[in-house]
Amino acid sequence: MPDMSASASLAMTHLATLAQEVDEDKVTPGVLGFIVFAAMALAVWALMKSMSKHMGKVKFEESPDEGPAEDGTTTGSSGKASPAKG
Numbered sequence: 535m536p537d538m539s540a541s542a543s544l545a546m547t548h549l550a551t552l553a554q555e556v557d558e559d560k561v562t563p564g565v566l567g568f569i570v571f572a573a574m575a576l577a578v579w580a581l582m583k584s585m586s587k588h589m590g591k592v593k594f595e596e597s598p599d600e601g602p603a604e605d606g607t608t609t610g611s612s613g614k615a616s617p618a619k620g
Contacts, residue, residue, distance in 0.1 A: 563571075
């Protein structure tokens with residue numbers, strides 16, 4: 535095992551004593567679980583903000599919905615008659 539510095543070994547001994555004081559039957563996510571959850575929440579927030587920005591740039595105009603003509607054909611956006619699908 536590689537040599538640990540004095541501060542790292544001191545921290546490990548303190549963490550080991552804290553871990554022994556924790557109830558063995560109680561399971562908690564701890565600080566690492568909170569950090570992972572917070573990082574995922576920030577990532578989702580950033581993605582939603584980016585998606586909102588990109589969706590704001592989209593220029594979409596829907597053509598008016600034209601009903602079927604009397605002979606059973608529908609007209610497209612070009613004005614030409616096309617057979618009705620059915």
